[in-house]
Amino acid sequence: MSTEVSNNGVIFTKAINLGIPEIDKHFKYIKRKIKISPDVLEKDEILVRNVYLSLDPHLRNLMRSDYNLVEPFIEGNVMKASGIGIVVYSNNDQWKEGDVFLGWEEYSKISPDEAKNGLFFKKYLKEAKNDGNSLSYFLGILGMTGFTAYVGLYVFAKPKKDETIFISAAAGAVGQVLGQISKINGLRVIGSAGSDTKVDYLLKELKFDDAFNYKKINTDQALKETCPNGIDIYFDNVGGETLDIALTHLNVKARVISCGMISQYNSTTKYGVKNLSVLVSKRITIYGMLIFDHYEEHYDSFQKEMIPWLKEGKLKYKEHVVNGIENAPQAFLNIFNGKNFGKVVIKINDL
Template sequence: MPSSIIYKAIPDGYPIIGEHMEFVTREIDIENFPLVDGEILVKNQYLSLDPYIRSKMRNPEIKANLSAYKIGEVLDGYGISIVVKSNNKNYQVGDYYYTHVPANAVSGIECLAKEISKYKVHESYFLGLLGMPGMTAYVGLNKIGKPVKGETIFISSALGAVGQVVGQLAKIKGLRVIGSAGDDSKIKYLNEELNFDGAFNYKTCNIDEKLKELCPNGIDIYFDNVGGEILDVVLNHLNNNGRVVSCGMISIYNFKTPYGIKNLFQVIKKRLLIQGFITSDHYQEIDLFIKEMGELIEQGKLKYKEDIVKGIQNAPEAFLNMLTGKNFGKVVVKIFK
């Protein structure tokens, strides 16, 4: 039976299942589902869970680049879908596509973003390594980080959907790569599987002392996925003309009063660049991105750790686990077990 995740109320802190989001089921007659000219009906196979979803759970009066969810709306995200009915000559039944979908089992969509049937990788990779997170890493590192061989890069949330790609691309470019995560098993994976030059558990150590130890010559690029206290500490370790790629601030998404940065004078003193970006501003480069990343995958130079959760009914819990760092890799929901 088709099912959905419904947005129920604006959370003050971490969302609560049943209070702020809810799993519901509904009847859909696929065979007799009406389609106007140009429409198709797709069955959603995979759903990507990403931190930006939390930023949409806000008061709609607060303006941002992404519109706020409306109460009663189906939560959405990037997904992999298969066409089950078509009234559009450009889309054939059985084709797989990568698109932005609501968090439910069946959707009526006018058009789709990217056909993936022709690519020889697992479909879920288009939600991570070859999807928005991978392109976020690609754009942020190359456009803002502007890496130079021999430099040192530090990556927070280094085994997240974006961080693990940044680290591997940086290694390929000849950088010294240091990362942080919040679990010892993640640190082991970064060091042993992704060949980071160093990594540490920020929850169990003194961040300042660890950066002194692992980055004795300072940091040239900081790929920031968390904001907050770690950003504040890193500012003291950046070299002159260092670059901060401001990708995310997951450490403050669930708090009314965010951490106040105290070391901003370093921006002037060290001539630092701190720049945020929106990946969709660079989608004109998606074909080049997929080509270059596809070649690296074929050459065996890229790995990608996924945390696949089975069943759409488990999406709310998986989303909370991601926000609290309990996931191990890119969180993807396989909608049908």
């Protein structure tokens, strides 16, 4: 016996290389139905009822037709993202539930390859349920963005006690976790964010040593005041002018961790960084990183270290939860103008 239910979703309608995507031009919200039945599945496929979707800036790259690093989105297909769903039917021995690459829709058929990749996270998700952590945490503080902060700090920056770290987009999904684990490691932590509310949160809730609103204060002046002894680690989430200015405040043997250049993702003209010659005179290393490289080696120790910190209340975590798949395109675009506050997840269904 099978039932038909709604499977509304968001279609990727048109690739865009430069500039800002528009809701009606590049996305299309569609209403449709799906038959909840084992019949819809091929061998080794699974059918998943989507609960949470993770919206992250890097999805913007997959909307480009000239992005040749990983397979971009296909025009006419449903948008995709990491997410957490409940397996409804499985033609795959290894699957009952999990974190996989889901569609921006209510139900997704997961291909055998995607199902195989998702296996890696199964045991962590089980532990999370038993621990009482919201499953959505595995899309943020215990997932890709928290893991980015962890790897950036421990694998690349290799901080020494009392060093100064400057974090741009510090109230964002990566920044807020990074700031807190930097404090745990005895660093002096400075952050920039785009609103007074966010700055207050960094100072009062996350106990940053200092923070500033880059929309109100000139970044060069603010760094002079907040980092009088210079910057040892710059965690760059934005690129562009902020990177250019931060370069001039770096100390000898400083490390720059470049994990995203959100300021450049939608721009039609690229900002030219003028201060790279300090790299030589100050022996600075810039590490470009993508988190996908590091799961196998470091994800286990990340979980083991983070979960006790969460339980002990040493880590706070702010999620920006948006309800309903129909709101995913706007929520995604809001990331680029800073209207989100914390890690953005779409809640599609109740558990």
